[in-house]
Amino acid sequence: MSHDPLDELAALPPSAPPPLAAALETELDALRPVATRRPVRQLVMLVAVSLIYGAGILAIVTTRRDASELPMGWMVGAGLGWLFGFVIPCHLAMVPRTGTVMPRWRLAAIAATITAIGFVMLGALIHPSGPSSTQYGAEHFARGHACLEIGLATAVVPIVLGTIFLRGALPVGSRWIAAALGAGGGSLGGLVLHLHCHVTDVLHVSLVHGGVVVVAALLAAAMVPRAADVR
Amino acid sequence: MARYCDGDASAFRELYAAVSPRLYGYLVKMARHRSLADDLLQQTFLKVHRARAAYVRGADPVPWIYAIAHRTFIDETRKVKRAIVRVADGDDLPEVGADIAGRTAGSVDEPADPTLVKEALDALAQLPEQQREAVVLTKLDGKSVAEAAEIAGTTVGAMKVRAHRGYEALRKLLRGRANQEVG
Numbered sequence: 001m002s003h004d005p006l007d008e009l010a011a012l013p014p015s016a017p018p019p020l021a022a023a024l025e026t027e028l029d030a031l032r033p034v035a036t037r038r039p040v041r042q043l044v045m046l047v048a049v050s051l052i053y054g055a056g057i058l059a060i061v062t063t064r065r066d067a068s069e070l071p072m073g074w075m076v077g078a079g080l081g082w083l084f085g086f087v088i089p090c091h092l093a094m095v096p097r098t099g100t101v102m103p104r105w106r107l108a109a110i111a112a113t114i115t116a117i118g119f120v121m122l123g124a125l126i127h128p129s130g131p132s133s134t135q136y137g138a139e140h141f142a143r144g145h146a147c148l149e150i151g152l153a154t155a156v157v158p159i160v161l162g163t164i165f166l167r168g169a170l171p172v173g174s175r176w177i178a179a180a181l182g183a184g185g186g187s188l189g190g191l192v193l194h195l196h197c198h199v200t201d202v203l204h205v206s207l208v209h210g211g212v213v214v215v216a217a218l219l220a221a222a223m224v225p226r227a228a229d230v231r
Numbered sequence: 232m233a234r235y236c237d238g239d240a241s242a243f244r245e246l247y248a249a250v251s252p253r254l255y256g257y258l259v260k261m262a263r264h265r266s267l268a269d270d271l272l273q274q275t276f277l278k279v280h281r282a283r284a285a286y287v288r289g290a291d292p293v294p295w296i297y298a299i300a301h302r303t304f305i306d307e308t309r310k311v312k313r314a315i316v317r318v319a320d321g322d323d324l325p326e327v328g329a330d331i332a333g334r335t336a337g338s339v340d341e342p343a344d345p346t347l348v349k350e351a352l353d354a355l356a357q358l359p360e361q362q363r364e365a366v367v368l369t370k371l372d373g374k375s376v377a378e379a380a381e382i383a384g385t386t387v388g389a390m391k392v393r394a395h396r397g398y399e400a401l402r403k404l405l406r407g408r409a410n411q412e413v414g
Contacts, residue, residue, distance in 0.1 A: 005351035005405055010371045012348060014252030015259055020244070021273040027280055033238035034284040101287050101295035106386060168282025171298040172384025 039095040039103075042165040046094065047087060050158040050185070054192050057154050064198040069130025075194075081122065082194055085115045085187030085213070086158070093162060093180040096169075103166070105173025108180035115183040116217050119190055120210030129200035136204050144208035147197050151189030151212030152219075158185040159220050163227045174225035182220025186213035232292045236283050247276060250293060253372060254300055260367045261304050263356050271307060275300040297382040301364070308360070354404040362397030369394045 020028075067075065089111040096103045129135070136143055162181040170177055189212045197209070234242035251272060258268040258275075278299050279292075286292060355363055361383075368379035369390075380390035 005347040005354070006370060006401065008347040009351040009355075010373075012256075014256045017247075017251040017255040017272060018269045020247060021277070024273065024277055024280060027277075028240045028243060031238050031240045031243070034236050036233075036236050036284060036286050036288050039287060096287060096290070099290050100381075101285065101290045101292060102298060102381065105384070166285070168278075168285035169295075171295070171302040172382070 037165070037169060039165075043091055043094045046090060046158055046161045046165065049161060050086070050188055053157045054154050054188050057150065058192050058195055061150060061192075061196050063195055066130040066132040066198045066200070067195075069132055070128050074126065074128055078122070078126070078194055079191060082119075082187050082191035085119060086184050086191060088184075089115055089180040089187070090158060090162065090184035093177045093184065094165065102169060102172065103177050105170075105176045109173075109176035112176065112179040112183040112217050115187055116210075116214045119187065119213050120206050123206030123210045124202055127200050127202050127205040133198050133200040135201040136199050137201050138203060141203050141207075144199065144204045147193050147199070147204070147208045148212060148215065150196065151186065151193050151209070152216060154189035154192045155182065155185030155212065155216040155220075158188060159216070159224065163224050166228050168228070170225065170228050174228060175221045178224030178228070179217045179221040181224060182217035183213050185220070186216030189213075189216065232283075232286055233288050236286055236288075243280070246292070250296055251276070254297065257297070257367055257372055258300060258304065260352070260355060260371065261360075261364060262308075263352070267307070271300065271303050274303050274307070278303065294378060294381050298384065301382050301384070350405060351401075354401050357404060358397050358400055361393050362400060365390055365393035366397040366401060370398065 089108060092104055092108040092111050094103060159178075159181050162184075163178075166177065166181075190209050193209045193212065197204075199205070232242070232246060235246060254275065255268060255272050258271045259265060262268045262271060275296065279296055282299070286295070355366065358366065364383055365379060368374045368382060369376060374382070376390050376394065377387050379394070380387045383390065385393075
């Protein structure tokens with residue numbers, strides 16, 4: 001016989017649990033089949049709907065007038081960067097590892113952080129301009145609020161869809177999952193701005209276009225967990 | 232779980248019978264109050280029921296259910312501000328144990344020593360909440376460090392540190408008690 005109190009405790013058979021509560025029994029009486037979560041299908045739906053919505057916003061605000069004057073490699077490369085910045089965090093936030101129910105919040109956290117910092121850095125380092133481009137500079141920096149609004153308006157759809165799809169699936173790590181959804185949505189907003197905005201000064205591209213990702217991630221982290229929680 | 236999501240209520244009862252004894256043990260050790268653990272268990276399964284559409288077919292539901300229990304415990308203790316409830320009466324200790332087949336501690340080959348069990352529970356109650364949970368999950372509930380980290384929503388590294396510190400603190404507390412008794 002062991003004389004280690006912890007071993008004694010570990011060796012105890014499981015306690016007899018109480019019977020099911022009346023509230024639960026009542027709900028079970030009216031049990032109906034439910035459609036369970038299909039993460040990959042939901043991700044595809046989220047990406048498709050969000051891209052169509054983003055394209056709609058771009059059609060309303062029009063494409064940038066200096067697009068043909070800028071290096072094609074940069075336009076395509078940065079566009080793909082924004083697109084991956086949208087898809088990868090959303091994938092990590094939505095699709096769990098095989099055999100598990102809860103999404104990969106640690107990887108989602110890393111993706112959200114890298115995306116948020118990465119696009120601010122990218123804007124600071126690379127911001128080519130053409131003859132038709134505009135420079136706000138520090139003096140008119142505040143005029144960039146319109147871009148922030150367009151970016152955040154674009155981010156709303158993927159965040160809301162993700163919240164609906166993930167309802168009840170996030171007992172832990174929900175803030176990081178929400179931040180990843182926000183960063184993904186913000187990146188889609190950044191993609192729309194990349195194709196729309198002809199302001200090319202470093203402060204605007206870095207802090208406003210990149211800032212959309214940061215702000216969307218922070219707002220999502222603050223609001224989504226409550227909305228996705230099951231009470 | 233899949234049958235239950237398809238509308239089979241008996242499958243839920245099977246799930247409850249399979250998961251609730253261990254989960255209840257976890258909640259009793261965390262809450263240190265049998266009535267609170269009862270309430271937390273019911274809340275957990277009510278949440279599982281309401282969130283069943285979030286289940287992914289083919290996945291193991293147990294870590295998810297434990298994570299819901301973990302979240303429910305944290306929310307509840309924050310709400311009532313009693314992370315550690317020390318109760319002196321024996322009725323709050325998990326002495327009357329039973330496995331799924333209904334066997335109690337008295338029916339196993341080597342019955343647990345109630346004094347040692349009480350010592351361990353008292354020492355466990357003195358640990359900080361995170362360390363207590365790490366010890367309960369890894370040492371008492373037999374979960375791997377990775378599983379425990381998933382349930383508690385932390386990293387494997389952080390869970391290892393919590394479990395190690397909790398285990399060391401527990402050893403110190405138990406040694407201190409033993410020395411007092413000898414003295």
